[in-house]
Ligand code: OSB
């Protein structure tokens with residue numbers, strides 16, 4: 615039984631005294647190419663919530679264009695500033711579940727809602743002087759992590775795989791797309807017969823490609839991530855019946871109901887939980903528990919987050935059913951300089967978990983100011 619802190623009785627409800635929203639732009643160290651396009655920078659809404667001298671922070675994981683899921687940065691900035699943040703400033707919430715219930719009536723917009731919900735979890739766990747990990751019901755001092763390598767030529771990819779295995783990363787995920795799949799995976803598998811390998815197609819295939827996808831069964835992959843459409847659990851069930859390699863769903867799982875349907879229909883034998891994609895930690899915990907009930911392992915995905923989102927992901931990854939390495943690798947792989955003071959770096963493929971209150975990371979305000987625009991305050 616997971617011992618979760620379900621109430622804020624210790625200090626009573628938290629009243630949101632104020633909120634701040636800003637847009638943050640960070641250049642990426644290496645452009646990141648996936649089936650839907652190439653990212654050169656990370657642009658994201660950053661939300662800060664204030665209550666009784668405490669502060670909670672979170673970032674949104676939506677992209678500028680609706681290429682991963684349907685949400686966009688501009689759309690989220692609008693929803694956050696006109697509806698979600700004005701709707702909670704001045705309101706009191708006994709615990710994160712109460713805040714999640716307040717946000718529940720809104721349709722979709724899971725990433726925008728997650729930004730607010732996650733900031734509240736950070737705020738609430740700080741107010742209780744607990745690490746976020748403890749408030750969520752997790753434990754342990756470090757988590758296993760792998761890396762997600764963007765699309766690239768076969769020879770460069772082999773070099774990058776070697777590099778990351780040498781650094782101790784526990785699993786290598788290769789991005790694939792139509793026309794850049796079997797030959798790539800064969801070459802990497804031949805070069806690294808023992809490596810824990812997975813692939814991620816970001817929805818690039820259809821059921822018409824079942825034969826090709828079943829061909830991936832030859833390469834002892836741990837799983838194939840999101841081969842088919844973002845909104846099609848049913849087709850993934852059909853595909854799973856045609857291949858041995860476990861299917862892992864990412865884009866298709868935005869709610870616990872999506873997870874339940876995927877598990878009931880055998881559309882996913884592994885699930886990638888991204889808290890920022892799924893409406894926040896309450897929903898991520900529900901997905902985690904459902905998967906455990908179906909004996910399906912989960913792992914924590916990433917969206918090239920800054921240290922703020924990365925820290926949330928690290929704490930969530932300490933829950934017991936996160937039994938596969940996550941994508942929460944060293945921040946220095948993504949950014950020359952991060953917006954948090956603490957260095958989130960792996961040691962031999964393990965990411966340490968902060969034991970300070972909340973996420974345990976603090977904003978580097980001087981640097982943050984240089985990469986921020988559109989700063990807005992919401993007061994009572
Ligand atoms: O599908 O998991 C994905 C990055 C951006 C958008 C989608 C995905 C990814 C990654 C990178 O795979 C994960 C990370 O290193 O943060």
Ligand code: MG
Nearest residue numbers: 814839840864
């Ligand atoms: Mg993915």
